[in-house]
Amino acid sequence: MTDNDAESILVVTPHPDDSESSSGGTIARWCAEGKKVTLVVCTDGSKGTGDRSIKPADLAKTREVETLNAAKVYGLAGVEFLRMPDQALEDNDEFREKIVRQIRKHKPRIVLTVEPDRPYLRHRDHSMAGRVTLDAVFPYARDHLAYPEHLDEGLEPHKVEEVWLFRAEDPDTFVDVTDHFETRQNALHSHVSQVGERSEERDQRSRDRLGETGEKIGVALAESFKRIKVFR
Numbered sequence: 649m650t651d652n653d654a655e656s657i658l659v660v661t662p663h664p665d666d667s668e669s670s671s672g673g674t675i676a677r678w679c680a681e682g683k684k685v686t687l688v689v690c691t692d693g694s695k696g697t698g699d700r701s702i703k704p705a706d707l708a709k710t711r712e713v714e715t716l717n718a719a720k721v722y723g724l725a726g727v728e729f730l731r732m733p734d735q736a737l738e739d740n741d742e743f744r745e746k747i748v749r750q751i752r753k754h755k756p757r758i759v760l761t762v763e764p765d766r767p768y769l770r771h772r773d774h775s776m777a778g779r780v781t782l783d784a785v786f787p788y789a790r791d792h793l794a795y796p797e798h799l800d801e802g803l804e805p806h807k808v809e810e811v812w813l814f815r816a817e818d819p820d821t822f823v824d825v826t827d828h829f830e831t832r833q834n835a836l837h838s839h840v841s842q843v844g845e846r847s848e849e850r851d852q853r854s855r856d857r858l859g860e861t862g863e864k865i866g867v868a869l870a871e872s873f874k875r876i877k878v879f880r
């Protein structure tokens with residue numbers, strides 16, 4: 649297999665750190681296996697602080713640097729920043745077109761994104777990002793008459809084979825991430841503004857949480873997902 653035909657995966661995260669906290673071990677494993685993983689960050693994360701002295705624009709810049717640091721830790725193929733305002737994602741044409749564009753550009757076999765339909769309490773950006781990404785996969789990215797202007801730019805319709813949802817209500821797919829804990833923690837703690845520096849105490853908290861999931865499949869550490877087969 650050459651670099652060009654490595655399996656391609658697109659991770660669509662509402663906020664810069666959601667992918668690390670939910671799926672960092674799996675992303676680390678995919679990268680270690682030579683898969684071509686590209687991260688799409690929907691919002692600028694500019695409302696993610698309790699510190700009143702930080703300006704939103706400065707926070708957005710900090711969070712891009714943190715995301716690029718995480719990307720280096722994993723060895724991601726690339727990061728796409730959509731730079732939509734934090735807490736303002738909507739299920740609309742503007743956002744959908746941006747996700748369809750990323751799918752057509754990167755041609756992933758798998759798209760990993762957030763579960764949109766958690767009952768009761770949920771972050772609105774997560775609902776919107778998950779819903780719009782699922783809609784973008786099917787039917788929009790598939791159909792050449794959806795955003796036909798993409799054709800003029802050489803962006804062809806694309807069929808994604810599977811969507812994986814992180815933070816899923818009823819997970820059915822478990823990934824053993826035992827050998828990727830170090831990378832996962834280093835990627836997660838690249839987001840210093842959100843989770844602080846790495847420490848033994850924080851590592852233990854992660855081990856406890858991943859360990860609970862691991863028990864379900866008889867491994868030390870695991871992450872869980874809902875897997876949806878779309879096209880084959």
Ligand SMILES: [Zn+2]
Binds near residue numbers: 662663666771774
């Ligand atoms: Zn989030």
